[in-house]
Every structure is written in structure tokens, then in C-alpha cells.
Amino acid sequence: MNDTFAIGGDLPVHRSGFGAMRLTGPNVWGDPADRDGAIEVARRAVELGITFIDTADAYGPGSNEELLADALHPYADGVVIATKAGQSRPGPGKWKPLGRPEYLRQQAELSLRRLKLDRFDLYQLHRIDPQVPASEQFGVLKELQDEGKIRHIGLSEVTVAQIEEARTQIKVASVQNLYNAAERQHEAVLDYCERESIAFIPWHPVAKGDLASAKGPLASIAKELGATPSQVALAWLYRRSSVVIPIPGTSSIKHLEENHAASALELADEQFAALSAIAPPA
Template identity: 45%
Template sequence: MTHSFANAAHAGTFTIGGDLAIHRLGFGAMRITGPGIWGPPADHDEAIRTLRRLRNLGVEQIDLWQLHRIDPKVPADEQFDAVRSFIDQKLIRHAGLSEVSVDDIKAASKFFDVATVQNRYNLVDRTSEDVLDYCTAQNIGFIPWFPLAAGDLAKPGSILDIMAGKYGAHPSQIALAWILKRSPVMLPIPGTSKVAHLEQNVAAASITLSDEDFAALDSEGRKAFQSTP
């Protein structure tokens, strides 16, 4: 069951790079911007209210910086070496990668310790399943982007809808609870520009799915992924 007091601490913690402890559930700020992740938001005042529900950074060193795409026009080793230099200069504390394969992670690891990986992953998109498994085995934080997508599984009468009723929650909260239970290295950062949605997402950390319900959701999610054209 959900609790009226939303606290990200309920999601548990993960230690990035062996020395940076964080809550496993974070906030994605992309929806704070306008259409196409650019320009002012549709509701400026609500976006400001949402941001004021978080803490200011105010740091001289970025704790975690991620190479969000490996540029195919530039040798990968050159990019990894540049990231290494950022760490040596103490501009960043830890470095991660985004939209990468297991081989990419292994290649980058020759230059720096890969602290996190950010790939698209959710209940119905299992393209990065092998990457997640590798990250779990290596204790690398896995940040799934687009974590709440559920396709047809979110429709009325679907398994997510049924589970939501069982747990007294919203379908999106069940999808997020499933994400958190999937792996101890999972670090979802669902985004929103609305305070109500922010608090709803955080409250999902209080939901503990039974092993049976997790398995049922996992099975339906895999079926939906395999049937995707």
C-alpha cells in the first residue's frame, strides 16, 4: 500500500562508484522544459513549484557526469580519454555512459571506472536486458530512461490496472515499483513538471510488490516486448 508521506528514502540507497550514496529513486528534469525538450515550459509557475520541491546543487565538482552518446564521428577511445581527463582534473567525481552496449562499457572501463549506465528500459522495452544484467553483476548503477512506459499494459482492465487496484495505487506507480524491484542497481529518474506527479512518483517507493506479482508483471512485459514489431 502507498503512504500519504512521500519520501524517496523508501526506495533504498545505492552507492555510486563505491563512495557516493544516493536514494535509488531520483528526478528527471527533462519535462521541466518546453516541447521537444527545449524552451520554456507550458506552465512556468508549476514548473518552478516542482523544482522548489528539490535541493539546489551549489557544487564546484559534478558528482556524476555522463557521456550521453558515444559520437560515431569521433574515435571512442578519444572520447573515453577526455572523460578520464575530466576526472583527473577533478571537474567530475564519477563518470557514466548512456545508450551503450556491454562491449561499450568494457571498452570505456579501460579508461575510467564506469559508475553508471543510462539506457532506455521499462516494463515493455527489454532491449537493454543484457546491459542491465551486466551492470547488476558489476554493481554499476543502471538509470533507465522512459521508465514508466507500459504500452497496452496500462490500459483499463490490463494487468497494471488490476495490480493498481490491488495495491491502492496508480498504474504508473506499479510500473515504477516493478522497476525498483527488478535490480538493486536500478536508479529510475521519472520526470514531471507537476508537483502532484512528482509526489505520486516518489510515493511509489513505498510500494513493495510481492514476488508473485513481480513475476506476473515481468512475464506480461516480456510478452509485450516480444510481440513489438
């Protein structure tokens, strides 16, 4: 596979990314029970060559960004810490879109402080708030970009129509949607991103339930390759499109290393076809 993708055309990252959400407490609330262990996971990610790490102001909330800064600042050359705003956290396990321009601006400033950054390489709108005109949400991100606080802007959980609407105001460098071999409802979005050279960052890239279990639909191919089902799920994503940057999350160094190793896994054509048939897009 192509090992790297240039976000926005000028920000190359290794396509094996890391989602840091799991480095929080239960229900994505507060610090993890073993904070020192979580810091070691983040540091090991960079040691492995992972250069794209995804977080959000809502993870913790705030504590995930602080943990990454404690683990990795000053950041090594080429390491991109991408964060998001637009989801408020009324309580543990609760999420609510909040896209008022003054709130997004406030959260951007707080994230810069927590991550010890002067500028975000990639700043993503976590959700489009249906209670606020989308143009106002895109507009404040453009203002922050014009002020030099954001290099590239991304969106999350959006349709093709929403991306096109956003592109009338901003350059969209990335899209982060739910997507994996068993959940392909955003196939049209991925196809669009591929045509337009927009990074597609699938969250929940391994899926849940039986997909990656020892008796699931990936198990036989995993056995053929001497790999785990989770690695096969990730390998399918790498093969699916060169714009895809998976961000599997874990709080385990062992699983982190396994996930990263999946970027070197090569699927034969018939294996890729079999995996693609698990949940063909409508």
C-alpha cells in the same frame, strides 16, 4: 527495497530519482510555459527526499540546467545533480550525437557554469558519437576527472561491449539506458551492471502507450495494491534489481508525489512474476 544506492561506491542517493527533462518547453526546447511552476516541482522533489536529479546540456538546450540551479542552488547536502553531454540540438525535437573532445570539454565547462558547480558528482556521456573514436570521447572525460571537474563518469544508451571498452580507460559508475517492464532490450546490460555494482538508470521507466493506462496490463495489479499503473511500473523496477535508480519525469507536483510514493510499494512474488512476463527478454 533498499532505499539507497552508492553510485561509484561512495555517492549514496535515494533510489527514487527525478528526471528533469519535462521541465522544458515543447519538444524539449526552451523554458516551460510555467517556469515558476517548474521551479516548484524541482523544489518539491527535494522536499520529498529525492536526492538524485537527472538533467542534460541538451535539455533546452541549457535552460533545464539553469532552471535547476535557480530552483535549488545552493544545493542541500546529499543532493546530486547529474548531467550529460554528447547530444547536440540542431532544432526543436531534433537530436544528433556530437562527441568531439573539444565539444565535450566546452559543454562540461558551460554546464558547470549553468549549474553553479565546481565539480559534477556524476557526468554522463549522453551518446557515443559513431563519427568520433570512442577512445577520444572517454579520454576527455578522464582528463576532466583528473582535473577535478568530474567525480564519477557515466554512459548512456550503450551495450555491454561498449561498457567494457570504456572501462579500459575510465571507471564507469552508471549506465542510463531505455528500460521498463515493456521494453527490455537492455536486459543484458542491466545484468552486467548488477554483477559489477554499476548504477543502472532506466530512462522512460514507465514506458509509453498502453502499459500504464487504466486498461493496460498493470491495471489489475494496481487495483489489488490500491495504486496507479505508473506506480506499479516503478515498483517493478525497484524490485528488479537493487542497482536500479528510476528517474520518472513530470511537470506536475501531484504526479511527482505519486511517482515517489512508488518506492514504498511492495510487490508480492506472484505480482512481480506476472509483471516480468509482460515482455520477457529475448
